[in-house]
Amino acid sequence: MSSNGPQIRDNSDGTITVQYQPKQVGRHEVLMEYDGAAVNGSPFQCVVDSVGGGYVTAFGKGLVGGHSGESVDFTVVAIQGHSKDLTVNIDGPGKVDLSRKDNPDGSINFSFRPMTPGAYSLNIKYNGKHIKGSPFTAKVSGEGRKRSQLSLSNSSEYNLKIVEANSVNLSGSMKLPDGTVEPIILKKLGDGELGIASFNPRKKGAYKVNIYHDEKPIKGSPYTIDVGDKELGHAAKVHVTGAVTDAIANTPNTLDIDTSNAGYGGLSVAIEGAHRSEIDCTEIHERKYTIQYAPHEPGIYILNIRFADEHVPGSPFLLDVKGNPSGRIRETVQKQMEAAEASSPGKQCTFIVKIPGTNPFDMEASITNPDGQTELCDVVDEEDFHYLIHFKPDIEGLHILSIKHKGVHVAGSPFPYSVGHLSQGGAHKVQAGGPGLERGEVGISNDFNIYTREAGPGNLSISIEGSSKSVIKLEDRPNGSLGCSYSCKTPGKYGIHIKFDDQHIPGSPFILNVAPDSGEAKSVSVHSLKDRGLQIDKPSTFSVNLNGASGTIHATIRSPTGGHEDCFIQEMDKGCYAVRFIPKENGVHYIDIRLNDAHIPDSPFAIMVGQSGADPALITATGNGLETGKCNTKNKFLVKTAGSGTGILAIFIDGPSKAAINCKEVDEGYEFSYTPFATGKYLITIKYGNIPIAGSPYQAEITGTGRKPAPITEQSTMIVETVEKKAGAGSKKVFRGDASKVTVRGPGLKKAFTNRQLKITIDVKDAGQALLSVGMINPHGQPEAELFLKKATNTTYELTYKVTEIGEHTLYIKWGDEDIPGSPFALCT
Numbered sequence: 001m002s003s004n005g006p007q008i009r010d011n012s013d014g015t016i017t018v019q020y021q022p023k024q025v026g027r028h029e030v031l032m033e034y035d036g037a038a039v040n041g042s043p044f045q046c047v048v049d050s051v052g053g054g055y056v057t058a059f060g061k062g063l064v065g066g067h068s069g070e071s072v073d074f075t076v077v078a079i080q081g082h083s084k085d086l087t088v089n090i091d092g093p094g095k096v097d098l099s100r101k102d103n104p105d106g107s108i109n110f111s112f113r114p115m116t117p118g119a120y121s122l123n124i125k126y127n128g129k130h131i132k133g134s135p136f137t138a139k140v141s142g143e144g145r146k147r148s149q150l151s152l153s154n155s156s157e158y159n160l161k162i163v164e165a166n167s168v169n170l171s172g173s174m175k176l177p178d179g180t181v182e183p184i185i186l187k188k189l190g191d192g193e194l195g196i197a198s199f200n201p202r203k204k205g206a207y208k209v210n211i212y213h214d215e216k217p218i219k220g221s222p223y224t225i226d227v228g229d230k231e232l233g234h235a236a237k238v239h240v241t242g243a244v245t246d247a248i249a250n251t252p253n254t255l256d257i258d259t260s261n262a263g264y265g266g267l268s269v270a271i272e273g274a275h276r277s278e279i280d281c282t283e284i285h286e287r288k289y290t291i292q293y294a295p296h297e298p299g300i301y302i303l304n305i306r307f308a309d310e311h312v313p314g315s316p317f318l319l320d321v322k323g324n325p326s327g328r329i330r331e332t333v334q335k336q337m338e339a340a341e342a343s344s345p346g347k348q349c350t351f352i353v354k355i356p357g358t359n360p361f362d363m364e365a366s367i368t369n370p371d372g373q374t375e376l377c378d379v380v381d382e383e384d385f386h387y388l389i390h391f392k393p394d395i396e397g398l399h400i401l402s403i404k405h406k407g408v409h410v411a412g413s414p415f416p417y418s419v420g421h422l423s424q425g426g427a428h429k430v431q432a433g434g435p436g437l438e439r440g441e442v443g444i445s446n447d448f449n450i451y452t453r454e455a456g457p458g459n460l461s462i463s464i465e466g467s468s469k470s471v472i473k474l475e476d477r478p479n480g481s482l483g484c485s486y487s488c489k490t491p492g493k494y495g496i497h498i499k500f501d502d503q504h505i506p507g508s509p510f511i512l513n514v515a516p517d518s519g520e521a522k523s524v525s526v527h528s529l530k531d532r533g534l535q536i537d538k539p540s541t542f543s544v545n546l547n548g549a550s551g552t553i554h555a556t557i558r559s560p561t562g563g564h565e566d567c568f569i570q571e572m573d574k575g576c577y578a579v580r581f582i583p584k585e586n587g588v589h590y591i592d593i594r595l596n597d598a599h600i601p602d603s604p605f606a607i608m609v610g611q612s613g614a615d616p617a618l619i620t621a622t623g624n625g626l627e628t629g630k631c632n633t634k635n636k637f638l639v640k641t642a643g644s645g646t647g648i649l650a651i652f653i654d655g656p657s658k659a660a661i662n663c664k665e666v667d668e669g670y671e672f673s674y675t676p677f678a679t680g681k682y683l684i685t686i687k688y689g690n691i692p693i694a695g696s697p698y699q700a701e702i703t704g705t706g707r708k709p710a711p712i713t714e715q716s717t718m719i720v721e722t723v724e725k726k727a728g729a730g731s732k733k734v735f736r737g738d739a740s741k742v743t744v745r746g747p748g749l750k751k752a753f754t755n756r757q758l759k760i761t762i763d764v765k766d767a768g769q770a771l772l773s774v775g776m777i778n779p780h781g782q783p784e785a786e787l788f789l790k791k792a793t794n795t796t797y798e799l800t801y802k803v804t805e806i807g808e809h810t811l812y813i814k815w816g817d818e819d820i821p822g823s824p825f826a827l828c829t
Contacts, residue, residue, distance in 0.1 A: 056086070056131050058124055065139035065302065065316065066114070067272075072138060073111045076124060080106040087125045092140075093118030114140045117300030119318050139318045141273050141302040148277040149270040149712040150291070154284055155259045155307070156233075156266040158199040159189055160209065160223055168670070168720055169214045171662040172196075175222075177205025179826065182632070183660035183675045184209065185716060197716075198658045199264045200308055201227045217781050233265030233308025240305060240312055242291075249298045249323035255291040257305065257312075265308025268712050269293070271319070273301035276495075276509075295321045296328065306711065331470045332463040337500075339457040340480030343419045345396060351389040351417070352477045353403060353449050355410050356435060357602060358385060362406045365389045367417070368617060370397035372643075377401075385447075396420030400694040402617040406531070408588050408606040409691055411437070414617035416454050416694040424456030427503035428683060428699050432510075436486065437496060439599060440514035445473075445485045450498065453480025454695075458501040466494035466514065491516045506685070506697055518598035520549035526593065526600070531607040539582045544593060544600075546575040551596035555579050558604070560587035560648050560690040561719070567591070586610035587647050587689040610646070616688040618644035625674065626684060626698040631706030633740070634662070634673040634818060639686060639693075641669035642725040647689045649720045655682030655702070656709030661718040670720060676702050678709040737770025739818030752803045752827040762813065762820075765795040770816030774799055779807030803829060 060074030078086055083102050090096055094116030101109040114120060122136040172184045174196075187197035194211070201207065207225040211218045225231075239261075243253035259267060267289065271277040275296040283290040295301055301319040305312045343349050355363075360381035368374045380388040393399055396419050403413040412433025434448030452460060460482070464470040468490040475483030488494065496510040529542035544553055555567040568580040583589055590604040623637030639649065649670065653659045657678035664671045676682060685697040741764075748758035764772065776784040786802040803809050811825040 056126050058131060058133065058136070062110070062112075062138060063122060063136045065141070068114050068117045068140050068300070071111055071113050072140070073109065074122070075107055075109050077105075077107040078126065082106070082126075083108050085127050087128075089123050090120055091123070091135075092116070092120035096120070117141055117318075139302055139316055141300055141318075146274060146276050147270060147272050148279050148293075149268065150279040150281060151712055151714060152267045152269075152281055152284075152289060153197060154267075155262075155287055155289075156198045156200055156264055157187065157189060158196040158225065158264060159191075160194050160196065160211075162194040162211065162218070162220070162223075163192065167718065168663050168665050170211070171215075172209060172211045172660075173824075175208040175210070175826065177203050177207065177227075181824065181826070183634075183662075185658055185660045186211070198266060199225075200266065201225075201232055201264060204228055204232065221781075229263075231263050233263045233310075235262065235265070235307040235310035235312050237262040238267075238305075238307045238312040240314070243293075243319075244303060244314065244317045245320065247293070247295060247301075247319050247321045249295050249321050250326050251323060252292040252294055255289075255293070255305075257289045257291060258287075259289070259307060260287045262307055266306075266714075268304075268306045268710075270304040270306075270712055271295065271301050272304070273319075273321075274299055277301070295319075296326050297321075298323050298325060304711070309708075309710070328465050328467060329469045330463055330465040331472055332461060333472045333474060334459060334461045335474055335482070337452045337455075337458055337460050337480065337482070339424075340422060340453040341478075342422050343393065343417075343479075345394050345419060346392065348390060348392050349417070349419075350478060351391075351401060351415070352386060352481060352483075353389070353410070353412075354384070354386050354434070354447050354475075354483050355403075355405065355449075356385045356447055358405045358410075360387075363387060363404070364407075365391075365401065365403045366617070367391045367393065368400040368402070369393060369395055370399065371395070393417075393419045398695065400617050400620075402615075406606060407608070409616065411435070412449055412451060414691075414694040415451060418454060422456070423454070425454050426699070427455065427458075427500035427505050428697050429455040430460075430498070430500045430505040432498055432505060432507065436484070437507075437510045437512065438604075439512055440486075440488060440494065441516075441518055441598065442488050442491050442514060443517055445487055446514075447483065447485045450482040450484055451480065452482065452500065455480075455500055461497075461499040461502070463497040463499075464488075464494060465497065466490075467492040470494070488514050490514075506683075506692075513597070515594075515598040516596075518595075518600075520546075520551060521595040521598040521600045523547045523549050524553075524593075524595050524600040526602070526605070529591075529605060529607070531605065534583055534607060534609045536583055536586060536609060539580055541578055541580045543572070544569075544577045544579055546577075546595070548575065549595060553577055553593070553595055554597075555581075555591060555593045557581045557583070558590040558592070559583070559585050560589065561585060561650070562690055583607075583609040585648065588691075615644050616691040616693045619649075619669075619686070619688045619693040621686055621693060621695065621698070625672075625700060627700055629674075629676065629682075629700050629702045630740070631676055631679055631702060631704035633704070634675055635700065635702075636671060636673045636817065637684075637698075638666070638671050639669050641688075641722050642667075644688065644722075646722050646724050648687075649722050650687045650690070651718045651720075652685040652687070653682055653716045654685075654713050656680040656714065657707060658710075658714045659716040661716055663718060663720055665723075667725070669725060670722070672718070674716070676706070678706040679703055680709055737764075737768035737816045737818075739767065739770070739815040739820050741765075741767040742813075742815045742820040744813065744820065744822070748799070748801065748827075749822075749825060750827075752801075752809050752829045754803055754806060754829050757800055757802050760799040760801075761792070762797040762799060763795060764797070764815065767815055771814075772797060773812075773814045775812045776801055777810050778803065778805050779809065780805075784809065803827075805829070 057077040062072040062074035066072040096112040099111045120138045124131050124134040172186050174184045175181050185197040189195045209223040211221045239258040242255040247253040277295040279293045298321050303317040303319050305315045363379050365377040378390040399417045401415040401417045403410050412431050431451040436446035436448035440446040470486045472486045494514050498505050498508045525545050527543045570578050572578050589607050593600050593603045621639045625635035625637040629635030659674040659676040661674045682700045683697045686693050743763045746760040748760040788800045792798045806829045809827045813820045813823045
């Protein structure tokens with residue numbers, strides 16, 4: 001935006017006025033920040049036109065669209081005293097009443113409430129002539145704000161053609177053509193080679209990629225990516241065909257999206273409307289995508305397709321969804337959950353769960369205190385598969401409660417259990433688990449457990465939507481837990497929506513199939529299924545006997561990382577089948593066996609692969625990065641895996657931007673750092689063997705100055721295959737200093753001169769206590785020969801260096817484990 005600089009005036013009534021004088025006509029962006037963070041909605045777009053020696057400006061979300069039944073607003077600004085020369089009228093699928101408020105400063109606020117969805121034409125005229133951009137098209141969707149989204153990163157992946165066996169201790173950064181350095185998101189691509197997961201170049205030029213292993217450049221680093229017009233992300237070059245204007249409800253509607261000529265950038269598809277839509281990518285071939293979507297109900301929806309953070313031509317599209325209503329019926333129950341009673345050391349605690357299909361003799365429970373000491377709990381078998389878990393904690397702090405059946409954690413376990421002060425965590429701390437969230441059957445009670453103790457007080461809402469009315473029953477239990485059961489009359493796909501204070505809990509909505517009455521499936525039996533001592537790549541076989549039942553047998557195996565594979569089934573005799581599978585991972589697997597889509601008794605069957613099974617109850621996570629953090633800064637947390645065996649450790653970070661995740665192996669486990677690029681709330685999920693650890697997910701509030709938040713939730717992932725670590729193997733000192741408070745000055749920061757001593761002053765006055773470390777490498781990646789650091793005063797240090805080669809030298813200055821602002825510094829000779 002070209003201007004003399006905006007002027008900000010405090011109106012002393014809770015509002016501010018921002019004034020600026022544009023110098024060019026066209027579309028402008030206004031970036032607004034408060035306390036270092038982007039204001040909600042920033043950057044704001046406005047259109048500027050030149051009329052009669054002055055400028056007319058139009059801005060506001062209402063110029064783009066909104067939702068029916070809700071107010072749609074926009075503002076037009078003219079030269080003071082000329083507002084009478086501005087006229088606005090609206091054409092659309094329904095009549096609307098336009099309200100107008102003229103302000104003394106020349107601005108005019110317009111507002112209308114469309115009741116009919118569709119495209120509305122906003123005609124803004126000055127002295128009878130359309131201003132630039134007029135008529136504006138505002139696309140209005142059906143009532144409600146249900147949003148379904150799909151993010152595809154394949155179009156922004158760049159293959160570096162590097163083979164690196166392990167991502168642990170691997171990190172990377174990229175130097176942009178303008179000299180700024182950014183962290184990059186590294187990813188193992190499908191061919192096993194290393195790549196950049198999110199490459200979105202904004203400018204032409206040379207991009208230098210540095211890859212480090214244990215903070216040392218790997219062979220061949222740095223790598224250069226030459227970006228020309230072909231590589232830049234161009235949303236205008238994305239070609240979309242298929243169902244972009246008309247669609248049928250409850251039927252797959254196909255979109256073909258071709259990004260092959262559009263450069264590098266992330267692709268996202270989002271549908272907004274009164275009801276949810278199913279969206280799935282069915283095929284990816286050479287950066288061409290086939291997307292299928294199915295809105296649940298007829299109506300008007302808005303289809304957003306973005307590439308490289310910009311709308312593709314025609315987006316947002318107005319979707320007219322026809323067809324028959326789904327006939328889905330929604331039943332809702334609500335309960336106000338009070339704050340759980342705080343426990344204290346030495347006081348008896350009781351935890352109640354209902355787990356249908358379990359054997360009391362195979363149930364066990366244990367409690368682990370904050371010091372890592374584990375004790376068995378008393379498990380009391382009550383009627384109707386209820387279990388009372390009794391334990392007596394001896395110290396305050398967060399305890400971990402494990403409940404297992406046949407040595408495998410039941411759904412929801414391990415549970416966090418605070419002794420002493422109870423925090424109010426919110427919706428992300430509500431846990432739900434049980435067979436009723438995985439599958440259902442008509443005509444019977446399907447049960448699951450809800451645990452709200454760590455979330456604090458709030459309103460719990462449970463909605464079940466499907467082809468028939470569901471009868472929902474709640475069972476009160478002490479200490480912030482609740483039992484829920486539901487029964488349905490007809491089979492089909494159902495959605496279970498669990499909200500806490502109007503926010504979905506993790507995993508919600510739970511989509512599951514409610515099977516017909518299992519009938520004959522109840523007579524099917526399994527023989528010779530070995531559930532312990534299995535090994536990777538070693539085939540295992542068991543038999544299934546129908547015992548007179550008729551129908552089709554189907555078996556699938558679910559791996560710890562969430563993969564699904566069909567088992568090989570061969571009929572050995574009439575009504576007798578052999579089932580064969582080959583596990584590919586260590587950890588707990590689940591085998592689903594169905595007859596005519598109905599689970600047989602005890603299905604799914606849990607089996608343990610490997611000698612040392614990963615136990616998520618023995619995993620803990622600590623660190624400031626789980627609660628707070630800053631944009632464009634490494635925010636750290638430690639996952640302690642000592643004593644927990646070996647397994648797959650997965651980190652998922654969901655938020656308004658992707659995050660660069662790095663992992664470093666330490667004595668107690670693995671230290672993770674993540675660098676987000678936008679402000680907002682990020683949900684950090686930590687899973688071990690595909691089971692969330694106690695306390696996961698965590699919610700971190702990210703502040704600072706960053707990019708514009710993405711319009712959809714972005715996910716970043718890192719998966720580590722852990723090695724066995726012994727408990728008490730050692731501990732690492734945690735530095736409490738704040739690297740962002742360290743300041744540097746001196747001529748040595750601007751430019752290096754060969755064979756001349758240069759000085760830099762480092763001031764740590766407000767940075768707390770930590771270890772100061774400096775390092776410098778020459779253009780060949782070797783340490784500089786002459787680099788000295790000495791203390792000047794109590795809080796300042798003098799760094800002296802001399803370089804001998806011509807080229808780019810890189811200076812690293814760290815306070816504790818963090819780079820200070822600006823580090824690494826690129827110094828050219």
